[in-house]
Amino acid sequence: MEHEKMVKRNRQYGDSMPDKIHRYRGVILVISVPVLLICFVLFVMPKTDSMGGGSVNRKLSPKFGSRNYAVVFDAGSSGSRVHVFCLDQHLDLVPIGSDLELFLQKKPGLSAYPSDPAAAANSLKSLLEQAEDVVPMELRSNTPVRVGATAGLRQLGGNASDKILQAVRNFLKSKSSLKSKASWVTVLDGSQEGAYQWVTINYLLGNLGRKYSDTVGVVDLGGGSVQMAYAISESDAQKAPKLSDGEDTYVQAMYLKGAKYYLYVHSYLHYGLLAARAEILKVTKESGSPCILTGHHGSYKYGGKVYPASAMSQGSSVTNCRLVALKALKVNESTCTHMKCTFDGVWNGGGGDGQKNMFVASFFFDRAAEVGFIDPNVAVARVRPIDFESAARRACDTRLDDAKATFPRVVPDNLPYLCMDLVYQYTLLVDGFGLDARQEMTLVKKVKYKNSLVEAAWPLGSAIEVASSMN
């Protein structure tokens, strides 16, 4: 017995290594699994990070709620503006402070410095500084700053325009903490400008992703040019006239929020409100204009040229001013080689459901608010083209001396042209774009989005298009 015990004890304490491993294989397994797992975590994860940490984080970041800021300068013909937006990965606007965008403006625009490119660029300084201030410091070097110049630089053209753009590029490179690229400072072509305006408004209304007949059309009356854009069916898009070299194409295909749209867009250079004054004054030359308020004798400066701008002895008249505006628009004079034209020989896009609701912006809103047929404090107002005609009648029947008291919101420099501006606006809508004089439309300054008001202007559409093409 004693011997047997001894043998057992010996076996217990005196086994060989393979025997021990065999006997404790369960314990070894239980301990080694977590140890191996810890080693894997410590060893493999840091390796992935150090090999491509930056790009991995960037690729993953949208899933964790990434936010991208975008700074867009609208270098308009009558002023420069800056918009700062912050978009999340779903292309939703994220608040910046208490608003959904930072929007600032100043006058004059870049084209007011045709022979001093450096001064033109420097005129953006205060806007740039305030835009940078709202972008978090750590995101600035990755936040793109874009500059889109519109009709002012388009009209200036060639060398002068190129020099201003180059000065703006140098200015951003040396003065900005944001990410800039030469190709991001451009003169927008009119079709882009019109398409972006359409994207802005339909985005803010929540229409993107829906069928084209649920979208609204837009008209944007700037100082130098006017754009119209609306969505058309694929079959109408195929009927678009083929253009000769150098002309902007009428139809653009755009993919937005999972939907494909065919946008009819046209921009009319020289037919913005301030440019059109020059076109209207050119019709009557020295003989006096039926569009100038009775009692005014002066001249009108636009685009570096001076035009005689005096009332006729019999004073201003809606009827006679309309005839001159029709001539300036070349409604019936130019040959229409397409199925149906708006004015100046331009195809009208064929109309259709994308044009049933029109959102009409910029100077249409401003003049309506100034003469008082819409409340200047609202963001949108429903009106009809004939409202512009009625306002024109009142303005054309007012002598310059009485105009200040009758239209207290109109700035003095614009008073002599009030009859002309309102007649032009009515004529453009009805005879130019072919809208029914009694058709309701929406004048728009801002659109409500998530309980905030956002500017109804092309820069947001351009930021959305850039962001959606990166997704």
Ligand SMILES: O=c1[nH]cnc2c1ncn2[C@@H]1O[C@H](COP(=O)(O)OP(=O)(O)O)[C@@H](O)[C@H]1O
């Ligand atoms: O961001 C904006 N929100 C609302 N209106 C704007 C905005 N930017 C420009 N506008 C309007 O556009 C008109 C000026 O046109 P602009 O100077 O842009 O000429 P352009 O488009 O022909 O270059 C003004 O009536 C101004 O109130």
Ligand SMILES: [Ca+2]
């Ligand atoms: Ca504009």
